[in-house]
Amino acid sequence: MPVRESYAEGAPSWVDLSTADVEGAMAFYSALFGWSWEQNETGESGSYYYVASLNGHAAAGLHHQHQEQVDMGVLPTWNLHLNVADVDATMRKVEANGGSVLAPAFDVMDAGRLGVAAEPSGAVVCFWQAGARIGAGVVDEPGAYCWADLVTPDPKGAVEFFTEVVGMGHGTHEMPGLGLVDFLKVGDDDVAAIVLPPTEGIPPHWQTNFTVADCDATSAQIKELGGAIIVEPFDIPPGRLAVATDPSGGEFAIIELAEMH
Template sequence: MTTKTSYAQGTPCWVDLQTSDQGAARAFYSGVFGWEYVEQPMPDGPVYAMAQLGGRNAAAIAPQNPEQAAAGVPPMWNTYLAVDDVDATTARVAGAGGVVAMEPFDVMEAGRMSFVADPSGAFVGLWQAGEHIGAQVANEPGALTWNELVTSDPDAAHPFYDKLLGLKAVSTPMGPDDSYTIFQVGDQQVGGSTPPQMEGVPNHWNVWFSVASADEAAARITELGGSLLVEPTDMPVGRMVVARDPQGAMFNLLQPGEQQDA
């Protein structure tokens, strides 16, 4: 179990879901993860539903904005990276090869953020904490446990994160014939990167939530109207599931190796 009080620059610190049916999504994820919600009004009217575990912020669920819905953008999970100064960092995005999709703005007293795309087209939020540091809980069932850049062009994307945030990409062996890219802040492993595993999937940041049992969580997902893109499967680090919620957003589950059933 991990309770978080701060995040070093470059560390994935928060995830939220933008969805076409906020009420249905809230019910689905509550059934899968046991989340409870605290409603935070947003300046333009909609409610930002803060998902909590034991009174600690774990993630959030928000409605899609009308422009996204009209454009046919599918529901999706967003990843946010911690930054010390969002204005200064965002100002360096173009020089590092990225694109600023949303200029920095204040989120009331919670913090200040921007949204950018890396050179391979993957979007990510940049978050400068105010009253809201990001996730207050990690690495326990129902909480965020890993964030992963899925990119078809790592040679362009990885240096972008290094130039912008000091996020180092390090190749790590995964079994006798494979390797995996780990993102590090200093000597801390904070995320990873992998090529797309399925055809037609755009470059994006993946979110992984911890579960006590991948098989039990997979069964709940299907019972609640979601679908499984990858059935429970053993990996070197544990047992994983790739799922889609009833509105179409993809997410991942990991049962860490030490928690696997005998």
């Protein structure tokens, strides 16, 4: 199992779901990925944060969506967190490089320190300065996070932003059907792709990808559990991919990695 004990600057270190239906989401993702849940105090009365574990290691988080977002019809969202050594300094860099600070850095009990921002085109990203919690303890395993795609109409602007703010590198790869695609790198590793919106009207956002052992079987299971498949399974160079929504409409992707076979 690919267990993690630390993350480099700029590396994706955590994902969590903001949803109005916490109980429904916990039931859905437990059945789908084999997660178990732990309830954590947030320091606010009646407010909790839930941590999903996979084989004893933290895999993802879950929290209540703000009521104003629910009232506005905002769908549940998987949020990507990038690891940083100094989140306060990072938030200053966000503003200096054309991004927007949505939530200034604040302490999350003893777990760490969090800031929420939007890159210049509007895709929301979280920056995490680890304390007692580094982020995910397991990745690249069936049921765990493995990859992120930034959907934006301005790949060049996104590359410049993340290079300046968290020191990410940049590379390109030829992808079937997509042409030359930009990738964000941490050290020598590709950690995220930057892709254009497939159709008009799709706002900039991050797509969270989870590893599965069998993409087609998991797609069928998603439907049985009340979710939906919005992009049916198809082959890509790393394996086989599908895009889904949970029963409340939260979008995520699943990928069966060829190297696992």
